[in-house]
Each structure stands twice: as C-alpha cells, then as structure tokens.
Amino acid sequence: MPNPSRLQLFILVAFAGTLVDVASSAALAGDKPNIVVVFTDDQGYGDLGCFGSETIRTPRIDGLAREGTRFTSFYAQVVCGPSRSALLTGRYPVRSGGWSMPASEITVGQLLQKAGYTTGCIGKWDVSNRAAIPERMPNAQGFDYYYGTLGANDNGRVAIHENNKLLGPSQDMASLTQIYTDKSIAFLEANKDKPFFLYLAHTMVHSVIDASPNFKGRSEGGLYGDTVEELDHNTGRLLDAIDRLGLRDNTIVIFTTDNGPWNNFQEVLRKRHNGAIAWGSSGPLREGKGSTYEGGLRVPCIVRWPDQVPAGRVSDAIFSTLDFMPTFATLAGYEAPTDRVIDGIDQTELLLGKSEEGSREDFYYFCRNELHGVRRGMWKLILPDRKTFYGYVDDKGSQETELYDLQSDLGEKKNVVDQHPKVVEQLLAHAKAFRWPEKLIEPRIRLAPPKKR
Incomplete structure (x- = not known):
C-alpha cells in the first residue's frame, strides 16, 4: 500500500479531532448535568475568604473556589427583585420587570422543565410584588417545587409558602438558612436519579439578620460575620449531600449573590440589631447595594463542575447572571427564546476554560x-x-x-x-445603542394600591 500523502494525513487528523468533539457533545447531551445555583442576599464582594475577607471564615466556599473557577468581574443587578428577574429570564430588569416580573416572561426553570429537568426553587422569590399571585409564583413560572418566602424580611418577618399554599408567618430569622438547606437536600434526595435544577435563594444576609446559637458570637465580623459563616456551613452541608448521593461529577454548582452589601445603610441597620454589625463589605469596590458603582453589583461568583470547569482558576472576564439562561441552553440542551430580546450571552466556552476572555464584551x-x-x-x-x-x-x-x-x-x-x-x-x-423595550414596567416593590372610585 502506498504511503499516505501529507494532505491525507492532515485530513485523517482533522477528522479524528472532529469525532472527539462530536463524541464530547454527544456525551453532554446524553448525560445532562444537574444544575445548582446558590444565591445569597446582600453579600458583599469582600465577604468571603477567597475574595479577601480577613474577619469572616468561609472554608467550604473557599474550598469550592479551589475546586472550580472564581470569577472576579461578575455582575448581578443593584437590588434584589431586579437581580432575580435578570437571573431567571436572561433579560435586564428594564425588560423583565424586577419585582413586577409579568407572567409572560419565560424563565430558565420553564426551559429546563421542557428539557426534561425536575426543578426546585427554595427561598426568596421576590418577583411577584411580594404577593401571592398564583400565575406569577414559582409553580407557574417553571418550578415543580417551591418552599420559601415571596418577599423580603424587611420587618423581621416572613410568610412561608410551600408551592402555592401559605404555611404561615415566621419571625425566626436565625432558622431560615438551615431550613432552606434542609429543604434543598430533601429535593436532591428525591430527584437524584434524573436531571434536576435547584435554585436556592437564601434570605440571609438581608435587612434583619440573625444566626443560630451554634454560630452567634463566633466570627470576628460581628453578627453579620456570624450569619455568613452559617451560610458557609450550610453550603458545605449541601455540597456534602451532592457527594453522598454520588452526584458530584455531573453537577454544576454556582455560588453567587444578588447585589452588593448594604454598607451604605449602616445607622439604620445598627439600630435594628441593637448596635451589632449587620452589613457587609465591598472590599476594594466603591459604594454598595443600590449603587451603579462597582460595589453595588459586582459580586462574588464561583462555578464548580469537576473535570469540565477548570479547578483553581481565577477569571476576570465579564460575566453576569444574565448569561445563565443561554449558557444552560447549551449545557442542558434547550433553545433560548427567539421571540424576545435576550441580553444574556452563551458563556460555555468561558466556563469550560476554552476561552479566557469569554463572549461578553459589555x-x-x-x-x-x-x-x-x-x-x-x-x-x-x-x-x-x-x-x-x-x-x-x-x-x-x-x-x-x-x-x-x-x-x-x-x-x-x-x-x-x-x-x-x-x-x-x-x-x-x-x-x-442600547435596545430599549417599547414599554417600560414600573419597578414597584409591591402592588400599586387600588384606585379610589
């Protein structure tokens, strides 16, 4: 048989490479990854050990960073409701409505359901004007199971719903982190044999904060530090459950938060907490929650997916909660909506370490x-x-x-x-050049009072 030419060898090598890529894509498609998003509240850029905190110990989250990639130019939105509608829809709040997110929005939960996922939302919802409006609550917006509060805890009280049923009020802020984690672990256990999406949106460390007796007084960061250390402990419990259930290798874990810390509201927060420190740190960033300087919305983000997302890596590429929807589309096998503007960008190449700069330019x-x-x-x-x-x-x-x-x-x-x-x-x-929507939704936290007749 004659020796193959250089051209033939080149074609053979290229073809073999293509087969490897196709095989990898087929493996991803055939074994859909589980997705877990842990979304804390009002946690600052400087409130984790792996992001520079010297007063708050977060060994479990720091370990997650060592096992995955830490993103240092990651953006949420400036406050809680808008941040949640952006994450859920891949659309800036001027389109998705923030607290007033309409039932017509398509969420990542709905798309994952269509792709064969079981979906769970645990914790703070905050996109139905803090009201029990069934068509705008989690069960109608893409989540098979819901347990949590429809709004914030600004007065030190929450009303807990399970699915669409009101279970009752609670003033025990110290118990919420463990309860949400318990419910999350139960969701994992019930759905371990099929693809699942868990969106765990903690109430802590927002407004009226507290830690359980096992954590109170342990941190050098005051009550705020105690509460973050309890979040860290319970994040570790969730990670341990993923390992115990044999789900580690095929589960994407994302840890991030909704906006910067409320460090510009210190006097009010100090009075609410009898003089205790109840706010976080922006680290090197300017300002905090509510501000469009970096401290208001540049937040910690860590992503782990063993053997897929590079471990021990730090990326300064621009990345955002907006990008979750189109990125999950590639990883989970669904199509993002084409009948509306999606502001998110597919960041699969960035996540998998195939691109250093990522796909987001602005x-x-x-x-x-x-x-x-x-x-x-x-x-x-x-x-x-x-x-x-x-x-x-x-x-x-x-x-x-x-x-x-x-x-x-x-x-x-x-x-x-x-x-x-x-x-x-x-x-x-x-x-x-920003593409504004034809009609803006009024960004109200709560429903407008009825007009007098």
Whole structure:
C-alpha cells in the first residue's frame, strides 16, 4: 500500500479531532448535568475568604473556589427583585420587570422543565410584588417545587409558602438558612436519579439578620460575620449531600449573590440589631447595594463542575447572571427564546476554560429604569445628569461624565474622562445603542394600591 500523502494525513487528523468533539457533545447531551445555583442576599464582594475577607471564615466556599473557577468581574443587578428577574429570564430588569416580573416572561426553570429537568426553587422569590399571585409564583413560572418566602424580611418577618399554599408567618430569622438547606437536600434526595435544577435563594444576609446559637458570637465580623459563616456551613452541608448521593461529577454548582452589601445603610441597620454589625463589605469596590458603582453589583461568583470547569482558576472576564439562561441552553440542551430580546450571552466556552476572555464584551448599569453607565472591556463610562437613585446611596458621583479604567482602578477613584476623549465618544455611542423595550414596567416593590372610585 502506498504511503499516505501529507494532505491525507492532515485530513485523517482533522477528522479524528472532529469525532472527539462530536463524541464530547454527544456525551453532554446524553448525560445532562444537574444544575445548582446558590444565591445569597446582600453579600458583599469582600465577604468571603477567597475574595479577601480577613474577619469572616468561609472554608467550604473557599474550598469550592479551589475546586472550580472564581470569577472576579461578575455582575448581578443593584437590588434584589431586579437581580432575580435578570437571573431567571436572561433579560435586564428594564425588560423583565424586577419585582413586577409579568407572567409572560419565560424563565430558565420553564426551559429546563421542557428539557426534561425536575426543578426546585427554595427561598426568596421576590418577583411577584411580594404577593401571592398564583400565575406569577414559582409553580407557574417553571418550578415543580417551591418552599420559601415571596418577599423580603424587611420587618423581621416572613410568610412561608410551600408551592402555592401559605404555611404561615415566621419571625425566626436565625432558622431560615438551615431550613432552606434542609429543604434543598430533601429535593436532591428525591430527584437524584434524573436531571434536576435547584435554585436556592437564601434570605440571609438581608435587612434583619440573625444566626443560630451554634454560630452567634463566633466570627470576628460581628453578627453579620456570624450569619455568613452559617451560610458557609450550610453550603458545605449541601455540597456534602451532592457527594453522598454520588452526584458530584455531573453537577454544576454556582455560588453567587444578588447585589452588593448594604454598607451604605449602616445607622439604620445598627439600630435594628441593637448596635451589632449587620452589613457587609465591598472590599476594594466603591459604594454598595443600590449603587451603579462597582460595589453595588459586582459580586462574588464561583462555578464548580469537576473535570469540565477548570479547578483553581481565577477569571476576570465579564460575566453576569444574565448569561445563565443561554449558557444552560447549551449545557442542558434547550433553545433560548427567539421571540424576545435576550441580553444574556452563551458563556460555555468561558466556563469550560476554552476561552479566557469569554463572549461578553459589555455590560449596562441600570438603576430602576434609568441607564447609568456602560462597560466595554476595561473601560467603564458613567453617564451625566443621572436622576434616579435609591435613597440610601450616599455617593452619587459628580453628575458629570465619568470614565474609569477598571483594570488599573478597580475602586473607581480616578476619573480619566479628559485623558481619553475617543473612548468616551465610543462608549457614549454604545450607551445610545442600547435596545430599549417599547414599554417600560414600573419597578414597584409591591402592588400599586387600588384606585379610589
């Protein structure tokens, strides 16, 4: 037989590589990964050991970071309801409605159900105006099982629902983290033999916080630190359950939070907690919850998927909760909606370590329905004449155009707008190019009172 030519060898090698890629894709499609999202509340960028905290011990979450990838340019939204509608729909809150998310929105839960997943939501819902409106509650929005509270705990009270049934009120804030974790573990145990999606949205560490007796007084970070350390312990319990059930290798675990810490509301929080520290840290970032400076919405994110997501890696690529829906589409085998704008971007290549920079080039910063700024690459532009702010945000900036190099100035301390006029011009054009919806949904936390006749 004659020796094969170089061209023939090249074709054979290329074909073999294609077969490997096809086989890998087929394996993913045939053995759909379980997906677990742990979503804490009001936890700051600097509130985990692996993100630099020196006063709060988080060994289990730090271990998760060693076993997976830690994302340092990860974005949620500036407050809780908008952050949840963005995660669930892959759409900025100006489209998805935040607290007022309409029943017509398509959630990641609904798409995963169609792809053969059993879905569970445990914890804080907060996209039905904190009201029991069945068509806007989890069971109607893509979740087979629900246990939790439809709203926040601002008054130190919550009303617990199981599916659509009201179980009753609770003022025991210290018990919520363990109860949610218990329910989550029970969900895993009941569904271990089929693909599942668990969305665990903790109430802690929001507004009125507390820790159980086993954790109170243990942390150097005060009551807030105690509560975060209890979250860490219970995250470890959930991870241990995944291991015990033999699910580790085929389960994607994501840990992140809904917005920055409420460190700009300290006096009110101190009074609510009898002088105790009840707020977190933005670490090196400017401002906190409610702000469109980085401290308001750049949050910790860790992703683990053994032998798929690189372990011990740190990525500074721009990534967001918006990206979960299209990324899960690739990993779980469904199609993202095509009848509406999806702001999320498929970040599968970034997650799997096949791309360092990822697929997201930009991120838009909103406060309610006002655009405050835009990021592209290392550059962040703050728009002038902003009018919409949350009342507790102290640092409202200069009200003029601001430009920051986030690569060298993470704390947004040096406005370099005068040194880079071309960059400013490009980013202003990019801000103007945002595709606004035809109609904006009023961002109300609760339903509007009925009009008097």
